[in-house]
Amino acid sequence: MAARQRTASAGSVEQLLAAKEIVIHCGSGGVGKTTTAAAVAAMAAVHLGGKVLVLTVDPAKRLANALGLEAFGNVETQVPRQAFLDAGAEPRGELWAAMLDTKESWDDLVRRHAPDAGTRDAILANPLYKNITGRFVQSHDYIAMERLYEIHASGRFDLIVVDTPPTRNAIDFLEAPERMADFFSSRLLRWLTVPARSRVLSMASKPFYSVADRILGSKFLEDIAEFFLLFQTMYKGFVIRAEAVARTLADHRTTFVVVSTLESAPVREAEFFIDALDDRGLHLGAVVLNKVLPPWFLDEGTTATAKAMVADAVSLAKVLPEELGSPDQVGRVLREVGESFLNFQVVANREAEMRAELSAAPEVVASVPYFDHDITDLAGLLQLGEQIWR
Amino acid sequence: MRELLERKLVFVTGKGGVGKSTIAASLALLAAQQGKRTLVGEIDAKGNLADFFETGPTAFKERELAPNLWGMSMDTEESLKEYLSLQLKIPLLAKVGVLARTFDFVANAAPGVKEILTVGKFLWEVREGHYDLVVVDAVASGHITGQLAAPQAIQELVQVGMVRDQTDWMIEILGDHDQTGAVIVAAPEEMPVNETLELAARLREETVVELAAVVANRVLPELFGRGEEEVFEALAADDRTPSPADLLGAAVGGPVRPILDGAQLAVTLRRTRGVHLARLRDELPTGTPLLYVPYLFQRSHGARATRQVAEHLAEELGY
Structure with missing residues (x-):
């Protein structure tokens, strides 16, 4: 596939963010979602102003430290202005950070939706509750989107930049609100809770229960049923809420940034994600390519030079001043240097191909080079952010 | 400590993006080359196990990928069907489908059930002695302990019934260090190293599975x-x-x-990564084998790369 280069009308991440209120970073695990999200949020705080929140699902202490914070949790914490000044930046706005605490967020949700104090306490004390909220399919995905919605609806922030859970399937979290609503309104759930409501089973459900009894044990089934009966009292609130979350994701004020490295597996996931966004009519704002090798690895003239360096290493060594070392030694170094270039070039070529595949869809493609040092402070984040920004 | 490939069941995990599947595929290939009847199974729904062997897609029903090597992809619904037909001897197989769908729903809702269907399938293959070695391309580090501890979780939550009865033998195999081991794959970068060290501790605290080895993947060569x-x-x-x-x-x-x-750039990258690699070496529990696999400078990551990684692993394991 030929790379469609950026068209003249294409903008920058800066322009994109200036018009949005929610930016969702997604992509395969390990591609740098959290770091790029924090970098983009920091840039927004510096250049766009207003109150910017980076909401992360990744409990990385390192990110907290990079932002000049001891730690941050479920409650939003402001990054000190001094941290920006120390990094040589004059922020027009404020940067806040929060981390998603799944358990705490679920507890909040239950408190909000429970019809009365009795039900609320019964749910929070239920032995299955912790397990279910911890492991329930998409519970993590759902709660991330729910919390995003809650913060956005509160109007406390002008821009929220969020990274997404490392879901098994990139698309899971997009469907989480819908699935949650489906789940609570499903006939299967009602069916499952029948025995707890009535001891009289219909003919149709009897075989199911007898088999279920043998496999899971009736006590466990009853526990599950009881729990879901309690949970169902929150049904209405949940469904309305889930629908609202889904609407927010599709809103024109929300945009998605797909982050990927140029290795084959993450690229495949990114492509899958781009298609999924398209299918759902969600807005793909930008693709951020992370840890990209510098473009000069692809230069053809340089390739020929590197090959010559490898082939004629010893004779080339002789044109260099003697104090560098013996021609043998200098020759060996020249050969290593040339070979290293050619090695990296193989990777750079592969990357270029991947890049062409990913560049076709979005309006904005940003590349972040391979940083040869770790990002440990706000200055580092802003340096990375500069690469994405324009 | 029991040698890695001398075990019966090996779970390969690691932070996303570190090459967990590559290592799982290569370990399985190496075992098969060593003459072991080997099964490699992927748990993740991504379904790219086949790419590492260039053989076309794998399904729940295992297929031969190479001499001595079979591959399969986990599908909890299929696993449940298999379980039901094996355990319940339900006469009408057609009905199993409907039942299985219903149970899939229960499995989604009930904690631990899905995990036990996943881990249970591999444990069952081990118990039945169908293979000399089962290599599992398991879930990433965030979810692995939940999966490996599922039988214990079920024991706590479920007092009676068939699932409960199954957990005893499962825990026995998982906790037998001669039979079962976990491999964590790390890349020599800050976050993957942190996550590896955290996971090593969590495996010890939350599961009965022994950490059998850590693989440092994509180690850059020393240039000079x-x-x-x-x-x-x-x-x-x-x-x-x-x-x-x-x-x-x-x-x-x-x-x-x-x-x-x-x-x-190569020198600097090697140097920064060397720091993380040294930290990994120093902070892992004493005696944990650390295997190095070099960065592969090549065009693609297909069967050829799998063979190359297998060669490096063979060298590291002393074959």
């Missing part, structure tokens, strides 16, 4: 031998005219600066 780095620095120095790069450029008739910059 003794004394050569000084030569390189002098070569790359820009403090006189003509610089060594100018002289070289004139002699070779092309741009030399980018080539020197490329080598500099």
Whole structure:
């Protein structure tokens, strides 16, 4: 596939963010979602102003430290202005950070939706509750989107930049609100809770229960049923809420940034994600390519030079001043240097191909080079952010 | 400690993006090459196990990928169907489908059930002795302990019934260090190393599974031998005219600066990563085998790369 280069009308991440209120970073695990999200949020705080929140699902202490914070949790914490000044930046706005605490967020949700104090306490004390909220399919995905919605609806922030859970399937979290609503309104759930409501089973459900009894044990089934009966009292609130979350994701004020490295597996996931966004009519704002090798690895003239360096290493060594070392030694170094270039070039070529595949869809493609040092402070984040920004 | 490939069941995990599947595929290939009847199973729904062997897609029903090597992809609904037909001897198989769908729903809702269907399938293959070795391309580090501890979780939550009855033998196999082990794959970067160290501790605290080895994947080569780095620095120095790069450029008739910059990048990357690698080595529990797999400079990551990684692993394991 030929790379469609950026068209003249294409903008920058800066322009994109200036018009949005929610930016969702997604992509395969390990591609740098959290770091790029924090970098983009920091840039927004510096250049766009207003109150910017980076909401992360990744409990990385390192990110907290990079932002000049001891730690941050479920409650939003402001990054000190001094941290920006120390990094040589004059922020027009404020940067806040929060981390998603799944358990705490679920507890909040239950408190909000429970019809009365009795039900609320019964749910929070239920032995299955912790397990279910911890492991329930998409519970993590759902709660991330729910919390995003809650913060956005509160109007406390002008821009929220969020990274997404490392879901098994990139698309899971997009469907989480819908699935949650489906789940609570499903006939299967009602069916499952029948025995707890009535001891009289219909003919149709009897075989199911007898088999279920043998496999899971009736006590466990009853526990599950009881729990879901309690949970169902929150049904209405949940469904309305889930629908609202889904609407927010599709809103024109929300945009998605797909982050990927140029290795084959993450690229495949990114492509899958781009298609999924398209299918759902969600807005793909930008693709951020992370840890990209510098473009000069692809230069053809340089390739020929590197090959010559490898082939004629010893004779080339002789044109260099003697104090560098013996021609043998200098020759060996020249050969290593040339070979290293050619090695990296193989990777750079592969990357270029991947890049062409990913560049076709979005309006904005940003590349972040391979940083040869770790990002440990706000200055580092802003340096990375500069690469994405324009 | 029991040698890695002498075990019966190996779970391969690690932070996303570190090459967990590559290592799982290569370990399985190596075992098969060593004459072991091997099954490699992927749990993740991504379904790219087949790419590592270039054989076309794998399904729940295992298929031969190479001599001695079979591959399968986990599908909890299929696993449940298999379980039901094996355990319940339900006469009408057609009905199993409906039942299985219903149970899939229960499995989604009930904690631990889905995990036990996943882990249980591999444990069952081990118990039945169908293979000499089962290698599982397991879930990423965030979810692995939940999966490996599922039988215990079920024991706590479920008092009676068939699922409960199954957990005893499962825990026994999982906790038998001669039979079962976990492998964590790490890349020599800060976050993957942190996550590896955390996971090593969590495996010990939350599961009965022994950490059998850690694989440091994509380790960059040392570019220069003794004394050569000084030569390189002098070569790359820009403090006189003509610089060594100018002289070289004139002699070779092309741009030399980018080539020197490329080598500099390689040296710096190797150095920063070396720090994380050293930390990994120092902070892992004493006695944990640490296997190094070099970065592969090549075009694609297909069957050829799998074979190359298998060769490196063979060397590290002393084959």
